[in-house]
Amino acid sequence: MPEIRFELADPRFKADPHATYARLRAEAPVFRSRLGRGRPVWLVTRYDDVAALLRDPRFAKDPAHARSGDAPWMPGFLRPLTRNMLDLDAPDHTRLRSLVQKAFTPRLVERLRPRVESLADELLARVRGGRMELVRDYALPVPLTIIGELLGIPAADRNRFHRWSTTVVSASPGLGAVRLLPAVWSMFRYLRAQFAARRADPRDDLITALVQAEEAGNRLSDDELLAMVFILLVAGHETTVNLIAGGVLALLQHPAELDRMRADPALLRPAIEELARFVSPVELATERYAREDLEIAGVTIRRGEMVLGVIGSANRDETHFAAPDTLDLARDPNRHLAFGLGAHYCLGAPLARLEASIAIPMLLDRAPDLRLRGPEVRWRRHAFLRGPREVRLTL
Ligand code: HEM
Numbered sequence: 001m002p003e004i005r006f007e008l009a010d011p012r013f014k015a016d017p018h019a020t021y022a023r024l025r026a027e028a029p030v031f032r033s034r035l036g037r038g039r040p041v042w043l044v045t046r047y048d049d050v051a052a053l054l055r056d057p058r059f060a061k062d063p064a065h066a067r068s069g070d071a072p073w074m075p076g077f078l079r080p081l082t083r084n085m086l087d088l089d090a091p092d093h094t095r096l097r098s099l100v101q102k103a104f105t106p107r108l109v110e111r112l113r114p115r116v117e118s119l120a121d122e123l124l125a126r127v128r129g130g131r132m133e134l135v136r137d138y139a140l141p142v143p144l145t146i147i148g149e150l151l152g153i154p155a156a157d158r159n160r161f162h163r164w165s166t167t168v169v170s171a172s173p174g175l176g177a178v179r180l181l182p183a184v185w186s187m188f189r190y191l192r193a194q195f196a197a198r199r200a201d202p203r204d205d206l207i208t209a210l211v212q213a214e215e216a217g218n219r220l221s222d223d224e225l226l227a228m229v230f231i232l233l234v235a236g237h238e239t240t241v242n243l244i245a246g247g248v249l250a251l252l253q254h255p256a257e258l259d260r261m262r263a264d265p266a267l268l269r270p271a272i273e274e275l276a277r278f279v280s281p282v283e284l285a286t287e288r289y290a291r292e293d294l295e296i297a298g299v300t301i302r303r304g305e306m307v308l309g310v311i312g313s314a315n316r317d318e319t320h321f322a323a324p325d326t327l328d329l330a331r332d333p334n335r336h337l338a339f340g341l342g343a344h345y346c347l348g349a350p351l352a353r354l355e356a357s358i359a360i361p362m363l364l365d366r367a368p369d370l371r372l373r374g375p376e377v378r379w380r381r382h383a384f385l386r387g388p389r390e391v392r393l394t395l
Contacts, residue, residue: 008383011378024043025045029044052296079223084231086344093343134391143352147233150206165187168187243356245387246279249377260330261364274334276356279386286344288307288308
């Protein structure tokens with residue numbers, strides 16, 4: 001099968017990938033491509049195939065379990081990162097996930113509601129002159145502050161942390177990855193200092209709980225502790241920022257739906273699900289490796305090959321969603337894949353839903369004349385994530 005090449009991370013592609021995805025679903029639902037100029041990959045674009053892929057035990061997350069030669073080379077000091085739950089299979093995955101699962105249940109997350117409300121309120125109160133840049137001033141600080149507080153990262157360090165994290169998640173595969181090394185190095189040094197501080201002076205935060213689990217013996221290794229805090233911090237804000245900013249942008253581009261949302265508070269719950277589907281803040285599911293030769297939609301995938309499910313395409317599949325390119329805040333049923341499926345289903349989904357369902361309506365409420373300042377929206381350069389980089393608003 002010939003390779004189809006396109007720049008998944010290119011902001012121009014990110015601005016509107018849906019016509020391309022519709023063609024791929026029709027003409028090449030499983031096709032070979034490359035991540036950047038580097039690793040070969042199979043991309044899967046239809047809803048049913050992506051849903052099956054995410055749950056299929058014939059795929060491993062850890063390339064070693066698929067005896068894959070595709071695992072990217074990485075310098076030794078980065079190796080702890082591969083010990084994060086999203087890149088592991090049972091039983092390690094189950095052990096690591098169960099260590100933090102309790103902190104992210106809907107019931108415990110609901111306790112954060114007053115704090116998310118006061119934070120969103122503070123951020124809006126800071127707006128001067130009736131203008132804001134949605135990402136920097138609101139959509140980013142909400143999830144970044146909340147995950148930082150949950151873990152116990154001092155407020156003064158959060159922006160520095162976000163700069164490292166952005167460098168890491170936006171590095172293009174292959175040679176581009178070299179540029180992320182100094183950021184990862186600084187981030188690791190910083191986190192290790194935080195762990196030492198919590199050992200000496202325990203507090204009521206998740207880092208302390210994890211440091212204690214690591215000290216308790218065989219539940220969490222030193223590398224796994226680092227990987228855990230890293231993934232919670234990064235996944236905890238680099239995604240939700242896209243849902244809040246992308247969600248507000250989608251509403252501004254669909255004024256009838258925006259009016260509907262303002263008029264009917266009962267619409268909030270389905271509206272957040274529809275925005276998650278429509279925006280698909282995580283555009284691609286992460287790597288999966290075939291443990292054996294197998295077929296997807298009649299295409300043979302060989303053992304060890306890497307497969308990525310295109311969530312952004314599955315969520316617009318016309319065979320699964322009526323009028324998939326229409327934003328319909330009352331859509332029901334709405335079994336979108338924005339938070340994944342199966343064993344690796346998003347751990348933070350209750351938190352992301354809570355943050356978006358507070359931040360989006362509060363902004364609409366405070367700014368009855370909310371408008372885009374100019375037609376230009378810049379998109380972030382990312383292969384796996386999709387969200388606006390800058391949205392200038394008049395309140
Ligand atoms: C709108 C916001 C979010 C979206 C769209 C999202 C999406 C996803 C998706 C699609 C996956 C599965 C990836 C795969 O199977 O390859 C995932 C996993 C994960 N997410 Fe989220 N996420 C969001 C917010 C969060 C937040 C706030 C946290 C904070 C803790 C978080 C933590 C995680 C973790 C730890 C995993 C790995 C779970 C595992 O391997 O068992 N996410 N997320």
